[in-house]
Amino acid sequence: MKSKRPTILAIEDEAALYRVLGPTLESHGYDVHQAQSAQEGLEAVRTLNPDLVLLDLGLPDRDGLDVLQNLRGWTEVPVVVLSARHQERDKVLALDQGADDYLAKPFGVGELLARIRVALRHAVHRHREERALEVGALRVDFQNRRVFLSGEPVHLTPLQYRLLEALAQRAGSVATHTQLLREVWGEQQEGQTHYLRIYMAQLRQKLEEDPNRPQYLLTEAGIGYRLRAE
């Protein structure tokens, strides 16, 4: 019988990092387990059936992307990858291959908890249609396909709405350029990031008080975009 506390498996070989993760996550109501290698990790996912996996991309025995590919072959467990700096390509690859979000080392505990919360929430709602999203002054009504800023309706063209919807449905998690292009424009347009930029600029114009300092539509350089969730 599964305990009420969500289980997190940290596939992480750095003892120093686990030293912090363990107690912190435990104190926030998670059961934390550690695996110190890819091999151990894959085994642990099978036996523990965790609610979320923290996967370090720099594991000693196997490439983290390999592990992710393997996992995604048979489970939809939310995965947040931990990566070093300057590996934007790896992060994008991981996200496109099914990771839910990423964290760049060194990261603060606040960021970690936020990403975990969001990933768990999306997992729960994956098979259940969300009705609306509210963050700050922004409200996105999925059922009626309407958007409100501080209660005032905002007019968006169909493509603009689809883009906002794609971001809103995974609010709090990052969406890569590829994912957004595929979901909004279709498979054939995967390489056309300029569409994305132009439309994101339009969304910022319409929804942000200061498009240069976005509150909702955050840019992750080299990776994609993220809609703030809280």
Add this chain to the structure above:
Amino acid sequence: MNAPFHREDRLVSVVVRYLKATAVIACCSLLAGVLRQPGDHAPVAMLYLVGVVVVALEWGHGASAFACALSILTYDYFFLAPRWQLVVRDWRNLLIFISMLGVTQVVAKLMDELKDKVREVRAEKARSEHLQQFAESLAKAGTVSAVADAALAHGARMGAMGMEVWVKAGEGWEVYPPAALPPGLHGSAPEPGEGPGVHPLWNAGSLVGVWVLRFAAPEAVDLALLNASVSSLSMGLGRALAVRRESQSRLEAERERLRSTLLSSVSHDLRTPLSAITGAASALLDPGTELAPPQRVDLLQAVLDESAHLTHLLNNLLDMTRLESGAVRAHKDWQPLEEVVGAALARFESGRGPVPVEIDLPPGLPLVPLDPVLITQVLVNLLENAARHSRCSPGLLRLEARAEEGRVILGLEDNGAGIPEAYRDKVFEKFFQMPGGPAVGGAGLGLAVAKAMILAHGGEIWIESGTSGGARFCISLPLEGKPPVLSPLELELLQ
């Protein structure tokens, strides 16, 4: 030099010369016949004298000897009694005549010698002018390849149809012009004796090169000029190689200097935050130290702040190393500036809370081809630098952009003390710290990294005076190519 001769031509020209000599003597005879007075031999003799001298002047020694003989015969036949016969009655006149002609022969010979001498002197002059030109171009040549170019030009002037200059470089040989042979270092150069026109170049006792020249008519080559040129080239090449060696060792010394500066700078800048962290943490753990909760919080905050410092320093070091090893390429994509500005501000403020930055990005700014990861880093580094130097007078930072023909210019203005003109280039050097400025962490690499990243984009970075006494850091990014445009269908969907 000289046109090639054939035996036939030679014979023909000799015959022509002698025929011309005959014509002159015939003229003299006619004139003499017209002008003479009976018994008066002097004018006749003078005329023949003039004729022989003219022949000597024009056609040389041999022809004038022939003219001499011819003159004697015609004089005897036509003018000496008895006329119309070769017999002579009064030998004295004939003797005088002959001796006068003898004098002309001496004169002719001297004239021949003089002409030869003049020709020789002219050739000498031309040769030394040639050499002078070569020496000047060698003196101007600063590098080995410039020396080789001068040699190739000079060889062409000497009439060579093809040539190479082989230069000794370490164990192997370089060849100029590079297109002459497959590229790369060659194992061995041609040896003298392997063919005509292979000239080894010796300088200071060692073989520095080989000059290979191919002439269409090797016999016609001015050997004196060639040998003098070989010596000049040897010296010039020796000098250029010495210059090259010297600049290589200077580079090496510079590299060493940077390496040791890096070590001392890094060690200092790493130790400073680390000692703060150690101090704070050990104080928190020390059972003997009594700390009130706000003090504990403050120490812990110090640990976090100094860690951020360290992170920033390490990031800069890593960036600099990667940039220098050429591992960084700008992956350009057409981006709106507001995205990188937004990302940079978010990162800048994530450690320190909101900072007053005024942003002015006009709405009509075009998309700019840039690498978002690199440019975000550049902006973060500039913001960090501006904040650090504005600490004394915490003021507004102002970030603005404008589009120009072919490029976009970004400017970040701070409210600090400004940067004097003398330092405006130096601040972008690695490890440079402004004398008298605040002690800064980051090892003075932030601006060097920013500059390298901008250069990787083909852009420029410079400093101007800000409007309120501070400094304005300016970046220009080239607008190359055409930004992608939306198709009319898509534009329609925008309505």
